[in-house]
Amino acid sequence: MNDRTTAGPDGTTARPGRPLRRDAAENRERLLRAAWEVFAEVGQDAGVEEIAHRAGVGMGTLYRRFPTKDALLTALSDEILDTVLQRARELAEAHADGKGLEQVLTYIGSVLASHHGCLTRLWQAVPPTADTRRAELWSLLAGLLEEAQHGGEVRGDLTLSDVYLAVLSLRGIVDDTAGRAPEVWRRHLCVILAGFRPSDRALEHPPADDALVHAAVATPAARRSAAR
Amino acid sequence: MNDRTTAGPDGTTARPGRPLRRDAAENRERLLRAAWEVFAEVGQDAGVEEIAHRAGVGMGTLYRRFPTKDALLTALSDEILDTVLQRARELAEAHADGKGLEQVLTYIGSVLASHHGCLTRLWQAVPPTADTRRAELWSLLAGLLEEAQHGGEVRGDLTLSDVYLAVLSLRGIVDDTAGRAPEVWRRHLCVILAGFRPSDRALEHPPADDALVHAAVATPAARRSAAR
DNA sequence: GGCCAACCGGAGATGTGACTCCGCATACCG
DNA sequence: CGGTATGCGGAGTCACATCTCCGGTTGGCC
Numbered sequence: 001m002n003d004r005t006t007a008g009p010d011g012t013t014a015r016p017g018r019p020l021r022r023d024a025a026e027n028r029e030r031l032l033r034a035a036w037e038v039f040a041e042v043g044q045d046a047g048v049e050e051i052a053h054r055a056g057v058g059m060g061t062l063y064r065r066f067p068t069k070d071a072l073l074t075a076l077s078d079e080i081l082d083t084v085l086q087r088a089r090e091l092a093e094a095h096a097d098g099k100g101l102e103q104v105l106t107y108i109g110s111v112l113a114s115h116h117g118c119l120t121r122l123w124q125a126v127p128p129t130a131d132t133r134r135a136e137l138w139s140l141l142a143g144l145l146e147e148a149q150h151g152g153e154v155r156g157d158l159t160l161s162d163v164y165l166a167v168l169s170l171r172g173i174v175d176d177t178a179g180r181a182p183e184v185w186r187r188h189l190c191v192i193l194a195g196f197r198p199s200d201r202a203l204e205h206p207p208a209d210d211a212l213v214h215a216a217v218a219t220p221a222a223r224r225s226a227a228r
Numbered sequence: 229m230n231d232r233t234t235a236g237p238d239g240t241t242a243r244p245g246r247p248l249r250r251d252a253a254e255n256r257e258r259l260l261r262a263a264w265e266v267f268a269e270v271g272q273d274a275g276v277e278e279i280a281h282r283a284g285v286g287m288g289t290l291y292r293r294f295p296t297k298d299a300l301l302t303a304l305s306d307e308i309l310d311t312v313l314q315r316a317r318e319l320a321e322a323h324a325d326g327k328g329l330e331q332v333l334t335y336i337g338s339v340l341a342s343h344h345g346c347l348t349r350l351w352q353a354v355p356p357t358a359d360t361r362r363a364e365l366w367s368l369l370a371g372l373l374e375e376a377q378h379g380g381e382v383r384g385d386l387t388l389s390d391v392y393l394a395v396l397s398l399r400g401i402v403d404d405t406a407g408r409a410p411e412v413w414r415r416h417l418c419v420i421l422a423g424f425r426p427s428d429r430a431l432e433h434p435p436a437d438d439a440l441v442h443a444a445v446a447t448p449a450a451r452r453s454a455a456r
Numbered sequence: 457g458g459c460c461a462a463c464c465g466g467a468g469a470t471g472t473g474a475c476t477c478c479g480c481a482t483a484c485c486g
Numbered sequence: 487c488g489g490t491a492t493g494c495g496g497a498g499t500c501a502c503a504t505c506t507c508c509g510g511t512t513g514g515c516c
Contacts, residue, residue, distance in 0.1 A: 021483060024493060048474065058495035063475065165401055165416040172400010173393055181440050188393040190431040195423030203418040212409050249462060249513060276504065286465035291505060457516105464511065471504085481494070486487100 028065045030055040035076050040115045044073070078133075084111055085137050092144055098151025101144040101163070102193055109170045109185050116171075116178040138164075138213055155198045161208040164216065166192050256293045258283040263304055268343045272301070312339055313365050320372055326379025329372040329391070330421055337398045337413050344399075344406040366392075366441055383426045389436040392444065394420050
């Protein structure tokens with residue numbers, strides 16, 4: 001314990017207490033890339049051995065870089081979150097006309113589709129490190145929602161948690177159909193977006209509390225990983 | 229092998245080759261009920277021991293009644309399917325005005341919500357025994373869809389696979405939110421139903437092939453269970 | 457009541473997958 | 487170029503979950 005004096009407790013992100021040796025850094029990348037592939041193909045319960053093998057390293061290396069399988073998963077989803085966040089910023093800027101929400105949701109869908117399996121975690125609980133980025137993503141989406149409502153693209157009684165539910169919905173569909181029909185999520189997103197548009201008929205059920213979104217951002221321990 | 233002469237290979241349904249002894253039949257029921265509870269609470273990867281314990285029987289009994297954990301899961305989802313099918317028939321009859329689709333989807337949502345965890349299987353591949361019931365459910369939904377379209381409740385370019393996607397969508401949401409906000413699926417269903425209603429703007433993405441639904445009914449082996 | 461097939465319990469056998477340990481190799485510093 | 491901290495591989499450990507086996511028990515029929 002208390003190895004905070006060494007090169008870095010690592011585990012989630014490359015924090016430069018001292019930079020990793022060249023080969024070590026390279027292997028870290030290789031591992032992340034392999035994990036990315038394997039999790040996308042097999043799903044979250046892919047074997048750790050397969051990942052190490054595909055990265056061309058031994059088990060020891062994997063576990064020195066990521067102290068636990070969970071940490072690997074987390075590091076990976078953090079990386080993806082960065083990508084998503086960056087692209088979301090771009091899209092938000094390029095579509096200030098109220099279409100931004102639609103664009104970002106479509107992008108998120110495509111990310112889910114290409115990494116189905118390793119992304120459950122992205123929309124669930126997370127270690128505190130990532131909180132700020134996650135919060136930024138949601139506040140960005142909140143802004144886009146407001147813009148879309150202002151521009152008359154989206155009905156006024158929609159809330160951020162409805163957007164959150166839309167994402168969960170896409171994840172569920174991707175999970176079940178990625179193998180046999182990898183593009184159907186787009187169709188369903190069209191249906192949801194149609195449901196988002198203004199209408200004279202009110203939504204019958206009251207909106208969920210936005211705490212739903214914030215809980216997803218801040219919950220201390222992953223529900224699902226506890227159940228295993 | 230070839231024990232077809234005995235009281236019944238069992239495993240999926242109580243098929244009376246010879247009726248089970250009273251205590252055996254009772255234990256079978258107890259096991260199903262316990263499995264129902266435990267799977268609903270913990271999810272699909274709940275331990276078998278917990279189920280046996282809660283049913284008040286030993287492991288041996290469990291495995292004599294259901295030759296495999298998978299068989300237990302299947303028997304359970306078959307039972308639930310029966311319930312759903314029966315209620316769906318009633319609802320379809322009671323709402324011949326085009327509102328039937330909405331009613332049945334709401335009912336399915338509530339079933340998903342009360343048994344999140346043991347129901348993945350219901351909407352996935354299944355052993356051939358259940359095929360006819362599954363097919364009936366979908367043809368029933370197809371009828372309701374047509375009725376709803378005829379009555380102007382639902383847009384004309386909607387297909388059965390869109391209904392299927394709606395169900396998958398609900399499942400995804402229930403899976404992630406059952407713990408902290410067990411009713412939000414209703415809100416999302418409202419959004420989907422709003423998207424189902426007629427509109428002057430066409431859905432941008434083409435509908436999925438209805439083979440998607442039929443594949444879900446007839447696929448020989450469960451994808452997910454193969455991945456484990 | 458007596459007999460036997462059917463049934464019961466629960467302690468292991470078996471298999472799987474996460475994680476560790478340690479002798480050897482390699483990059484970096486002077 | 488030599489010394490050492492850092493990193494590497496992969497066989498072995500450990501924990502856990504599913505499934506089997508068998509000595510003892512029980513329900514149902516004569």
